[in-house]
Amino acid sequence: MEDISHPKAVVCFPFVGDVLAGSHISALGLVKNLAPTGFQPLVVLHKPEGPLAELLTRENVTFVPAPMADTPERMSPRNGAAVASVLRLLPSLVRFLRNNKVAVVHTNDGRAHIIWGLAAKLAGAKLLWHHRGDPDSFGLRYLAPWLADSVVSVSKFASPRPGLLSAARKCTVIHSPFDLQMPDQFDRAACRERVLAELQCPPDTKLLGYVGSLVERKRPLLFVDTLAALSKHSPNEKFIGLLLGNSFNGLDELCRARAESLGVSDKIRLLGFRYPGEPWMAALDALLVPAVNEPLGRTLVEAMLLGTPVIATRSGGNPEAIRHNETGVLVEPEDPVAFARAIAELFQHPDRVTSMVGRARADAHERFGAARHVTSVTQTYDNLLRPQ
Known part of the structure; x- marks a missing residue:
């Protein structure tokens, strides 16, 4: 494989952490297997005492608190108050990403896509938008085409539909990881x-x-x-x-x-x-x-x-x-x-x-093996970081 010069490139995984769902289990499977690949995971929790924090602690996965306390409970680009809140958070998020030399921001849910997506752009990091939901969601249809550098979808069904304004051309289907043992x-x-x-x-x-x-x-x-x-x-x-x-x-x-x-x-x-x-x-x-x-x-x-x-x-x-x-x-x-x-x-x-x-x-x-998932995702990271 071509050397793209990213020794221990930092990949940031931000989570709100107020609920625990299948997306978190899938992301955890990736995080736990990422270090040997040459990428360094940085897990960030908005709620460092929530159910996700308890799971990460049980699994011996290190995490750090997000650089701000307030997080919008409901995140929508059409919600003016939520958008204003994100704009207030931007400076601290950008500083955090730059200070930690983050190369890739890997978001896994709707709020993380929006809260961290613009910050990644301003900090000079690549954004991998991991889509696990509705293919007709507002964010995937109207924000991912210009905000995401790459989109990973868990299935063909969930992938963005082709169109004039679409992230379909930058989307890869990668099934979620599972522990085969x-x-x-x-x-x-x-x-x-x-x-x-x-x-x-x-x-x-x-x-x-x-x-x-x-x-x-x-x-x-x-x-x-x-x-x-x-x-x-x-x-x-x-x-x-x-x-x-x-x-x-x-x-x-x-x-x-x-x-x-x-x-x-x-x-x-x-x-x-x-x-x-x-x-x-x-x-x-x-x-x-x-x-x-x-x-x-x-x-x-x-x-x-x-x-x-x-x-x-x-x-x-x-x-x-x-x-x-x-x-x-x-x-x-x-x-x-x-x-x-x-x-x-x-x-x-x-x-x-x-x-x-x-x-x-x-x-x-x-x-559905974890090894295949990790290989596919890290190949996506490589493609993102490869000099154009």
């Missing part, structure tokens, strides 16, 4: 036994899981609807639905109310965010992914690696990760009956499930 740490039978004991369920109870934040796009209410549809479709089947994740906008209470109205309140457990989540996912008889327009959910790939069957909507980036009836099952969005039928079909054909999860694990190993 992670499944070896979890014995599925032992995990299942522990979860059943904790939930005080009989050994023949099937465990169905929803793993992820309880937000509208991920459709936790559809998960509850699916439990009701399965109860009607297979009335003699013993099963419990587990919702694992932080709740936003009162969706946990809405799920409880929906379960009560459908007569399945005894079949759901809202367990909140659990870390690590892998032992819970390994215990599941099936992971359900009812999300619509999800770029590429981490839990879907983690389940594939763990040997947990996946049933997901034919929407967003899900079809990029799953081959229908080969490495998982895809059903039409917003259709709890289709989910229920697919679950019943899996329960009735255990030999087919065994073959499916074997193919899924092999496929995930080939496409």
Whole structure:
């Protein structure tokens, strides 16, 4: 590879840090594997005592506080107050980047893109805009084309659409990183036994899981609807639905109310965010992914690696990760009956499930390893820093 003279170039990873989501887990996988590549990570937290700080501390990842205290709670280029706040923060951010000799600013969410993007430009650093969300988001469509030096998207679905004003030409699809040795740490039978004991369920109870934040796009209410549809479709089947994740906008209470109205309140457990989540996912008889327009959910790939069957909507980036009836099952969005039928079909054909999860694990190993992710991202850094 051509020497581009960037000995230990500093890559800054700024995070607001007030919530913990899959994007942070993915970024952490990169940060922990970056040092041997010749790049030096600099992790910056706006909230150095929040949940992300706790995770980084547990994982022995060093971080520093952001050079300012105030951070807009809601970040939008169309919000005048938020834009004014960013402009006030600019001088301190630019000084911080220059003082730390930052070569690349690698942003991972909407607020970081906007808060740090202009500062990177003014400080003479390159901006890598890591997009993990809606391809029609305002920032990706109207800011990334002129603000970002490079865009990395987690899936083809999430990538910017081509057009006169578009970041499509500077976009690369790089799947999120996963620890391929992670499944070896979890014995599925032992995990299942522990979860059943904790939930005080009989050994023949099937465990169905929803793993992820309880937000509208991920459709936790559809998960509850699916439990009701399965109860009607297979009335003699013993099963419990587990919702694992932080709740936003009162969706946990809405799920409880929906379960009560459908007569399945005894079949759901809202367990909140659990870390690590892998032992819970390994215990599941099936992971359900009812999300619509999800770029590429981490839990879907983690389940594939763990040997947990996946049933997901034919929407967003899900079809990029799953081959229908080969490495998982895809059903039409917003259709709890289709989910229920697919679950019943899996329960009735255990030999087919065994073959499916074997193919899924092999496929995930080939496409989603952390080493491949790190190589692809550092190649992007190299391209950014290569003399024009």
